[in-house]
Structures are given as C-alpha cells and as structure tokens.
Amino acid sequence: MHSIGEMGRDSGLGVSALRFYDRAGVLPPARVDPATGYRWYTPEQLDEARLLARLRQAGMPLADVRLVLAAWSGGDTGLVPRLLDGHLRRLERELADARGALSAVRARLGPKESTMTTTTARTTRLTVPADEFAAALDSVRFAVGTDPELPVLGGILFDVEEADLHLVATDRYRMAVARATTTGHGGGRIQLTVPAPLVDAMRALLTDDSPALLTVDGDAIEVETQGRRVAGRALGEEFPDYRRLTRLPEGRRIPLDVPALRQALAGQDGERCALLLTDTVTVADEVDEPGTGDRVGVDPAFLLDALAGGDDGMLLEYVGPKAPLVLLRPDTEDAFSLLMPCTLDA
The missing domain is CATH 3.10.150.10 (DNA Polymerase III, subunit A, domain 2)
Incomplete structure (x- = not known):
C-alpha cells in the first residue's frame, strides 16, 4: 500500500489535497490507522488520484469529478465521455461570456486623466541613508512579479513624495510596501518603476550606512555611493495605484x-x-x-x-x-x- 506522502508525490495532488479529497468523500483512503489516523492507499487508487488531478486541472467541479471516478472505477465508461463533453461545452460558454464581458470593458475604457502630480521631466537629486534604503529594498524584493505577460510588475515602484521614498512591489498575489526617508527633494511627486535586475545592482552597492545619492532624469535613474554608481532606465508602463490596493478596513x-x-x-x-x-x-x-x-x-x-x-x-x-x-x-x-x-x- 502507498502512504499518503507517496500518493501525494506520485499523483501530483499533494498531501493537503489528498486530505481534502478524503474529507470531501471523493478519494477516501483504503485504510486509516485507528491509532494514528494515518492514511494508506492501494496501488489501484494511484490511477484514480492521477485522473482526479487531471480533472481538477481542467476545472471540473467536484460533483462531476465524483461521478467520473465512480463510473470509471465501476467499469461504466459510457457516462464518462458525456460528463467530459458537458464540462468542455460549459468551459466554452464561459469563455465566450468572458470574451463578451471583456470586450464591453474595453469599449468603456478610455484615456483617464491622472490626478497625480508626477514630475520626472527635470533632473532630480535626493539623498537616502544607504542602510535605510537597503532595508526597504529587502522588505519588498520578494514580491516582484515574474509573469512575462505583465512586465510592469517585474520591477519595484519608486514613489517619491516630499521627504518620503516609498518602495512597492507586487505579483498580484502579494504586495510589499516599505518607506525610506530622503533629503534634497523639493519638487512634485516622482514615480518610476525600476526593473528587478537594476534594483539588485543598486542593492549590491548599499553595504554600509553611507548616504546614497539617487538621481532621476526622465526615465533614467542612478544610484551612487562611496564613489560607485549604477544606472539604468525605468520600465515604460504605469504601475498600479498601490494606495488604492492597500486601503483596507481595520482588522x-x-x-x-x-x-x-x-x-x-x-x-x-x-x-x-x-x-x-x-x-x-x-x-x-x-x-x-x-x-x-x-x-x-x-x-x-x-x-x-x-x-x-x-x-x-x-x-x-x-x-x-x-x-x-x-x-x-x-x-x-x-x-x-x-x-x-x-x-x-x-
């Protein structure tokens, strides 16, 4: 018999998923140790688990999954194709509905004038304590996105307003925000998204508590400290409004x-x-x-x-x-x- 760990590894479902499918009555183990509660599965159940993984990957609801597994294990395979075809037709209808809804959204979307004052046309220089800058970068770097379909999330937003430098990263599933203090900036708000490789090169310079000079000129950005500098260009797309995304009720x-x-x-x-x-x-x-x-x-x-x-x-x-x-x-x-x-x- 297979242990739950072996079943999770060999089926691709994982231990937590197998526990859930047991509680849901979809794939109960062949035996449960009465003393420890540990689950054991027969070799035949491995094929069921692999089939279950594929069906869930296809987005089939649990109610239909139960019927497919019951029909398949009982030898009544005539029902299975009908269930698969029905699910595929449902997915096609949902896709058509989604396309229609998104087309309507695109038709309603137009250029929206930003109420945010962003100044990057002239050269701006500000000083940031290197240790504070490094800590802020470390606090947000993990949340940088890697989806090639959303390149703007593949960097860190540098948002300078008055004496504050906010650093923001998100991959849609998580977001991190940190702040460092600055001196020398007296203009309007500056926002630009710095690509992750350039961020990492900047971070490598910040090895002590010396001040770091941050220079922004249009979409060009440079960091200099202790006679060393790194420079590059920001990503061209606009970063999402993180302040709206972080506006949550108190919990x-x-x-x-x-x-x-x-x-x-x-x-x-x-x-x-x-x-x-x-x-x-x-x-x-x-x-x-x-x-x-x-x-x-x-x-x-x-x-x-x-x-x-x-x-x-x-x-x-x-x-x-x-x-x-x-x-x-x-x-x-x-x-x-x-x-x-x-x-x-x-």
Whole structure:
C-alpha cells in the first residue's frame, strides 16, 4: 500500500489535497490507522488520484469529478465521455461570456486623466541613508512579479513624495510596501518603476550606512555611493495605484511566533495550507476541532517569504476570509506586506 506522502508525490495532488479529497468523500483512503489516523492507499487508487488531478486541472467541479471516478472505477465508461463533453461545452460558454464581458470593458475604457502630480521631466537629486534604503529594498524584493505577460510588475515602484521614498512591489498575489526617508527633494511627486535586475545592482552597492545619492532624469535613474554608481532606465508602463490596493478596513491584529511559524510552514509540501487564527497564528492540523478559530488558506512559500527577516513582534492583521492578510513589522508600520488568501477546497 502507498502512504499518503507517496500518493501525494506520485499523483501530483499533494498531501493537503489528498486530505481534502478524503474529507470531501471523493478519494477516501483504503485504510486509516485507528491509532494514528494515518492514511494508506492501494496501488489501484494511484490511477484514480492521477485522473482526479487531471480533472481538477481542467476545472471540473467536484460533483462531476465524483461521478467520473465512480463510473470509471465501476467499469461504466459510457457516462464518462458525456460528463467530459458537458464540462468542455460549459468551459466554452464561459469563455465566450468572458470574451463578451471583456470586450464591453474595453469599449468603456478610455484615456483617464491622472490626478497625480508626477514630475520626472527635470533632473532630480535626493539623498537616502544607504542602510535605510537597503532595508526597504529587502522588505519588498520578494514580491516582484515574474509573469512575462505583465512586465510592469517585474520591477519595484519608486514613489517619491516630499521627504518620503516609498518602495512597492507586487505579483498580484502579494504586495510589499516599505518607506525610506530622503533629503534634497523639493519638487512634485516622482514615480518610476525600476526593473528587478537594476534594483539588485543598486542593492549590491548599499553595504554600509553611507548616504546614497539617487538621481532621476526622465526615465533614467542612478544610484551612487562611496564613489560607485549604477544606472539604468525605468520600465515604460504605469504601475498600479498601490494606495488604492492597500486601503483596507481595520482588522484583528494577532502576534506571530515567527520561528515556530517558519518551522511549521517549512514542513508543508503543497501549494496551500490552512492557518488557524486564535489568539495566536498556527498552521492548522486536520484534527483541529471545528469552531476553534478562523481558518484561512495561504501559499506556504509566499508566507515564508513575507516572514523573512522578521522576528517575534511581527503582527498579522486579519480583516476577513476573502480579504488580504496584512503582515506588519514590529518596529514600523511603514513596512508591511499583503498576502492574498487562497481557497482551501483544493
């Protein structure tokens, strides 16, 4: 028989997904150890698990998945093609509806005059403490996007307003914001998105607490410190309005035991896990009694990134099950990150 770990590895579903499909009655194990609760599967169930993974990859609802698996395992394969064809027709209708809706959106979209004062036409120079600049870059770098379809998210927004330099990165599923103080800038607001390779080259210069000179000239940007400099050009597209995206209602703040949470997350091998939110934040176990706290799904790798460099004193702000989780640093609320929750229905 296969252990749940072996089934997760060989089927592509993962352990957390197999646990969910057991509780949902879709793929119950052949045997459950009465003493430990550990699940065991027969070799024949491996084929079912692989089929289940493909059906879910195709977006088939669980109700139809149950019927496909039941018909297939019972030898009644006549029902299976009809279910597959029906699902494909449903996807085609949904795609046609989505195309129509997006065409309507495009027709309504037009040039929208920005109310934001952005000045990059003249050369602007400002000074940033190198250690503060480096800490801010480190706080947001993990959230830079890598999707080639959205190149503007492949960099960090530099947003200068009065004496503040805000740094922002997002890949749609998470966002990180940090702030550094500046001197020497007396003009209007400056915004430009610096590509990740240039950001990394800048960060490599910031090795001590010496001041760093930041120069912006149109879409050109340069950082100089200790006689060394790195320069390049910003991305040409406009970064999303991060202030709108971070405008959330106040939630419940829960202290984090960062070392314990890191250790628990490191043991997760799937793309999602459940956090149990009570007076503390822990990784929920399947045997946790219902009603003992709020549960919210997260990508464990993404949460580990957000916890990097943090220590006890970090807070998680919980607004609601569908709202982003907010991770706050203990020393300042000017550096924080948002993490979109994910569904727990595998």
